[in-house]
Amino acid sequence: MERWKKWSLSATTAAVAVLVVFYADPGPRPEYVAEPEVTVEADTVPNPPRAYGIPLSGFVLESFKMPQGSTFSEVLGEHGFNAAQVDSLVQASKAVYNVRNLRAGHPMALIFTDDGAREPHYLVYESDPVEHVIFDLRPPYGARLGRKPVHTEERDVHCVVQGALYNDMSGAGGDAQLALQLAEVFAWTVDFQRIQKGDQFTVTYMERSVEGRPFGQPIVIAARYESGGVVKDAYRFRKSDGEIAYFDAEGNSLRKAFLKAPLKFSRVSSGFSSRRLHPVQKRFKAHLGTDYAAPYGTPILAVGDGVVEQAGYGAGNGNYVKVRHNGTYSTQYLHMRKILVKQGQRVQQGQVIGEVGSTGLATGPHVCFRFWKNGVQVDHRREEFPSAEPVPTADRERFHGERDRYAVRLSQVRERQLAAF
Ligand SMILES: [Zn+2]
Structure with missing residues (x-):
């Protein structure tokens, strides 16, 4: 569990500063509880504590996390901001940061004056461990982005x-x-x-x-x-x-680069899509592959070196081959008339592994080419390869x-x- 620092610092006179430092667990927002004060000479105080580049002298910082199911307005509402004030802040900040991008669970901090007024000056939202947005909670309002070193x-x-x-x-x-x-x-x-x-x-x-x-x-x-x-x-x-x-x-x-397609001369007859009308089943479903139309018997090539992980028959896929190229990439070739490799066999880039057919759920001769990256099917034509x-x-x-x-x-x-x- 990460632990977040909570600072309170107030300078009562030029000579004496009071420094209170304690730690609080995140999760439910901790109530401010003053610890016994430590009084030190000013000249022994090194740099006053800062957070997000803001000097905390005279301020209290309260850490919490963006609550699940909550909005920017609700977070501010809890600290006495009305709808008009929130709207002014959102408008003044939108060129810098869209508050709709706030996500639950991200660390936030409210910085307010360490006096009876407890007047909120800043609200900080951490987009990631490095970048954060600092909202200025005082009129005319505004926001700026910051980066931790x-x-x-x-x-x-x-x-x-x-x-x-x-x-x-x-x-x-x-x-x-x-x-x-x-x-x-x-x-x-x-x-x-x-x-x-x-x-x-x-x-x-x-x-x-x-x-x-x-x-x-x-x-x-x-x-x-x-x-x-x-x-x-x-x-x-x-x-x-x-x-x-x-x-x-x-x-x-x-x-090593992959071949652009598993056929030497090819025409894409149906692209990768999360929703298309299936030509046989006549209903909309995802097509997580790219179809290349070609005459029966056209050689199907392995797009890269690898090991044949599967070579067999499935009702939908027909005769198919799946090649594992490495820990990241695998490819699959469907609807073959003939499979020319065996499971466990090593194949080279460009090696013929089968022939174009229309076995399984297919309306005509083509190869349905499927591409996996880290176990997820992706459109290889949109991938940027190193x-x-x-x-x-x-x-x-x-x-x-x-x-x-x-x-x-x-x-x-x-x-x-x-x-x-
Ligand atoms: Zn297909």
Whole structure:
């Protein structure tokens, strides 16, 4: 459970400041309860506390979460704002932030004067751990966006695979989430279902935090996978066009592009749609694939390297094949006249895996092509795939410099770790 700070600070004279700090659980909004006051000399008070860039001297900050089923008006109504005032605030803020985007459960804070009037000055809403909106609750009202500083730190970890990479990573002192990130980075070059005990990963990664709390996923900067004498490196690199991608030591992309379609010459006869009139069933239903019409017997190609996960017959699908390309992507090919591969078989990009037919629920010869990303069916024609191009010539020198620096670092981390055993 996160804990939120609650501050109260009041300067009674120039010489004496009273600082009260305590912690309250989020959830039901805590009532303000004064703790015993701590009196200190002003010159021993470092910087007065601030929150969201606002100095809290003379203010009280009350933290809560946007309540479920509540509205902006209701939140403000609880603090004495009438409908006209809320409307003025909404109007004055709308160029900066639309209050309809407020979501339940997000942290909020009300900042009011630390006196008998308890006059609300600011309402803060955290859109995410970094960004927030500060509403000015005093006429003429208004809002501005703010960002908390994100602290980044480069860390290293070396791990020898014993069992689940997730556990091995955290056992070696790294972020367990790195297991997922590595599976993405090496998706096309390492089969994560076949990692062996004794294989090694060395990783330099970036950890981000906001106010001391980890934020977002760790980012792999450089990684080395070693298995039975085979070494595979990955380097994160920002090209001069701004795109960030992972490359091997030679500067080749760690991604491979898919074929645009499973047929050499093809015509889309029905696109991906969440609602279309089914040609056989004559009712509206989602079509989570793309139909390519072609004559009977036209070769159907695997759009990428992979393993045949399913090859069989279904009443709707007819003869079909499903190929798992990596931990992220799978593709399926339906209504085949003939299946030319077997379950468990490895296939190469462009390999013929079947022939166009109209088995199952089909009105004519076509292949229904389905595309999964992380287990969800998506329209592959709308997906943005990471570039599979190598490091551009103009960026080569800079890439080599970064690669050399991190390659040395990975070797040192690995040696240090192995020497420790
Ligand atoms: Zn279809």
